[in-house]
Amino acid sequence: MYKKILVAIISIFLIMTPALAIQEGDVVSLEECIEIALENDPNLKISTSYGAIDKSRIKQAKSEYFPTLGAGAGYNFQNIYTSGAGRASNNYGQINFGVNQQIWNFGRTIARINMTKYNLKSGEFVHENNILNTIYRVKTAYFTVLAASANEDVYERSVQINELHYERAKALFEEGLISKIDVVNAEVYLTDAKIQFISAQNRYNTALIALNNAMFFTDAPKYSIKNTESFNFQRRKDTEGGDLKQVSYVRSEDDETAILTSGIEKDDILQDFVFTPYAASFEDSIELAYNNRPDLQSLIMVKSASEESLKAVKRMFAPDLDASGGYNYRNYHDGLTTNSLSAGINLNFSSNLLDTKYRVEEAKSYVDIATENIDLLKKNVYFEVQKNYSDMLELEKRVPLMRQRVSQTLENFELADGRYTVGLGNFIELQDAQTNYNKAQLAYVQAVFDYNVAKVLLERSMGVK
Numbered sequence: 001m002y003k004k005i006l007v008a009i010i011s012i013f014l015i016m017t018p019a020l021a022i023q024e025g026d027v028v029s030l031e032e033c034i035e036i037a038l039e040n041d042p043n044l045k046i047s048t049s050y051g052a053i054d055k056s057r058i059k060q061a062k063s064e065y066f067p068t069l070g071a072g073a074g075y076n077f078q079n080i081y082t083s084g085a086g087r088a089s090n091n092y093g094q095i096n097f098g099v100n101q102q103i104w105n106f107g108r109t110i111a112r113i114n115m116t117k118y119n120l121k122s123g124e125f126v127h128e129n130n131i132l133n134t135i136y137r138v139k140t141a142y143f144t145v146l147a148a149s150a151n152e153d154v155y156e157r158s159v160q161i162n163e164l165h166y167e168r169a170k171a172l173f174e175e176g177l178i179s180k181i182d183v184v185n186a187e188v189y190l191t192d193a194k195i196q197f198i199s200a201q202n203r204y205n206t207a208l209i210a211l212n213n214a215m216f217f218t219d220a221p222k223y224s225i226k227n228t229e230s231f232n233f234q235r236r237k238d239t240e241g242g243d244l245k246q247v248s249y250v251r252s253e254d255d256e257t258a259i260l261t262s263g264i265e266k267d268d269i270l271q272d273f274v275f276t277p278y279a280a281s282f283e284d285s286i287e288l289a290y291n292n293r294p295d296l297q298s299l300i301m302v303k304s305a306s307e308e309s310l311k312a313v314k315r316m317f318a319p320d321l322d323a324s325g326g327y328n329y330r331n332y333h334d335g336l337t338t339n340s341l342s343a344g345i346n347l348n349f350s351s352n353l354l355d356t357k358y359r360v361e362e363a364k365s366y367v368d369i370a371t372e373n374i375d376l377l378k379k380n381v382y383f384e385v386q387k388n389y390s391d392m393l394e395l396e397k398r399v400p401l402m403r404q405r406v407s408q409t410l411e412n413f414e415l416a417d418g419r420y421t422v423g424l425g426n427f428i429e430l431q432d433a434q435t436n437y438n439k440a441q442l443a444y445v446q447a448v449f450d451y452n453v454a455k456v457l458l459e460r461s462m463g464v465k
Contacts, residue, residue, distance in 0.1 A: 024221040030142050030228055033215055037138045038131065040216035047127040054120035061113040064105075070098040070326075098326035103345070106318035107311065115308035122301035128294040132460060134214075139456045141207070141214040145225055147449040148200070148207040150233045154441045155197040161434065162190040169427070182427040189431055230276070231452050233445070277396055278458070282389050285462055289385050292463030296377050303370035310363040316356045319349035381461065388458040395451040402440075402447040409433070409440040 022028055022036070038044065075093045102109070169186040172178045212220045227233060280288070290296065325343040332338075416433035419425030459465075 022217070022221060022223050024223070026221075026223045027226055028223055029226045030139065033142055033211065033225070034135055034138050036217055037134050037215040041130070041134050042216065043130045044127065044134065047123065047130050051120065051123050051127060054116065054123050058113065058116045058120060061109065061116045064102060064109045064112070067099050067101040070096075070100070072096050094328065094330045096326060096328040098324065100322055100324045102320065102322045104321045106315050108315045108318075111308045111312035111315065115305045115312065118301045118305035118308060122298045122305065125294040125298035125301060129298065132294065132463065132465060135465060136456060136460045137214040138211070140453055141211040142225060143228075143231060143449055143452045143456075145204070145207040145211050146227065146231045146233070147445050148204040149225075150445040151442060152197070152200040152204045153233070154438060154445070155193065155200040158434070158438055159190070159193045159197050162186070162193040165430070165434075166190045168421075177423060178427075185427050185431070228452075230455070231448055278389075278392050278455075282386065285385050285389055285458075286382060288464070289381050289462040290378065293377075293381055293461075294463055296374070296381060296463075299370065299374045299377055303367065303374060306363070306366045306370045310360070310367055313356070313359045313363045316351055316359070317353075319347050321345070321347050384461045385458070388454060388461050391454040392451075392458055395447065395454050399444075399447045399451050402444045406437075406440045406444050409437040413437040 022032075073093075073095045166183070166186040166189075169178060169183045173180060173183050211225075212218070323343075323345050326341070328338075328340045328342075330338045413433040413436070416425055416430045420427065420430045
């Protein structure tokens, strides 16, 4: 009862609340993207329409409790010829009304009503499952955009660092401290970094298109999305003083240590990453999935509907008890009129026993199929939750190590940069260190993306919105 009231309140709220529209330059949150998707998804509108059909079928089944009315009018002519008696004619006009009321059909109507109710509930769970699928698609696409944006930022930083390396190599070559080949190599690495940055920009645009697709949002303006608590990275354009420091080539004669002169940023690309360890046990997760999964609940309703259908078919062996009444008026050609009233209670039985027997066997098979479908889905749910649960535990351990790896490769890059600046290292060593640093950042972004998707998958497998 309370659930129906809550659904009604939410429906009224959604009707009164204008649909969210994204404007040019907006920064949109994950919750807003989900809201847009739920508003636009044709699958949800289709399943809502199927729900309206199921409600109509319940009313159709209940209509068997209402009387059947009949009325007719006509003119009849009869010409009778009897041997030896001559010919006689009889013609008249008539009007008649009738009503038939079912009293009891031994529960067939009740079974049909219950069957349609269970079908309605099954359809409601299908609708809820469609909502979960929509939310899952939007979340996955949203995190894909965040990952693509983070990767784009990594490649943009790489371009800027390689620009500094190129400018420094030219300056050092002009001072006669390095050979021409280092300048050429620096230029090649800069070109490669620019190409990788262009590809990263395209992947970001493609990810945005996929997000628009998940929201069924055509003709979307240019917009960006907000970070989430579990995917919070620092964009260079969002930070003050985001440009790399200018290259310094002058080293104190008294300072023999390797120093960082190319201004490599020490900030991790991801900041304030929040781990919220999944507290529930695996057994509790399975139990939650069995209770929450709308597709499983839908199959349970299908089984209940099949059982009611079996009851209805079995009761075809029983007779129908109904009441009838009628009124008939006739007006003959000679002016004679008749009026008649009729009423009665009737017990009727009409059935093809062999056909009914086979219908019962068919209905039993549908119940068996529904039972096996439930068992099959339960097994699939079990292994799905088990895999996602295991992935979550593994990623909760892996992501901090990936972050540590970023710090380690950054430190190595700083040392290689300092060694090259003072002439203790070569350019290949420097580029290898930068490549490892970039790879570590990209792997860290991928790990965080995998963590967020694994969390969404686990929630989806448990039927949690």
